[in-house]
Amino acid sequence: MPSFNPATAPDTTQQYLTFSLGEELFAVGTRNVREIIEYGRLTPVPLMPASILGVINLRGGVVPIMDLRQRFGQQQTQIGRRSCIVILEVVREQMQQVIGIVVEAVNAVLEIPDQDIEPAPSFGSHIPTDFLLGMGKLDERLVVLLDIGRILSLADLRQLATAAAQPEPA
Incomplete structure (x- = not known):
């Protein structure tokens, strides 16, 4: 996996x-974000991994919903009054998939200069390092920058595409 080297990168801000997921702060690039919607009723899909909670109908399209905490091998995300679904567009090796991720709370859109990304x-992370772009420095806190395209394997993308192609039960 090519690593990010801020010393050789041009000075840009993303x-x-x-x-939030539990006590941790995560981030995804805004280029991948389509929209943020209220957490609502999900339709379960048989034979999906435990991290796929189900699907929703979003303006006529079937969108699979993933629990990132379960994908990372942790307990299921606790749904509360601030919980929502972030709809993302994932592109990996010419495969495009729209997927929603359940989050406990959306915090803000922040600009992080490349020189503030390590x-x-x-070591020491419960999340596989190939899922990460790096760690962004925000004042006294660190934010985990996710590579959303790597969180799903190609097999996962194909399985989700198959599930999305099936009609949602009435």
Whole structure:
């Protein structure tokens, strides 16, 4: 996996949508974010991994919904009054998939300069390092920058595409 080297990168600033999962702060690039919707009723889909909670009908399209905490091998995300679904567009090796992720709370859109992004640590994380773009420095806090395209394997994308092609039960 090519690593991010801020010393050789041009001085640029990227925008990230930050959100909470448990006590941790995560972020995804705003280029991947389509919209944020209220958490609502999901339709379960048989034979999906535990991290796929179900699907929703979003303006006539079937969108699979993933629990990132379960994908990371943790407990299920606790749904509360601030919980919502972030709709993302994932592109990986010419495959495009729209997917929703359940988050406990959306925090803000922040600009993080490339020089404030450190490579992901290779130890001490419960999240596989190939899922990470790096660690963004925000004042006294760190934010985990996710590579949303790597969180799903190609097999997962194909399975989700198959599920999305099936009509939602009435």
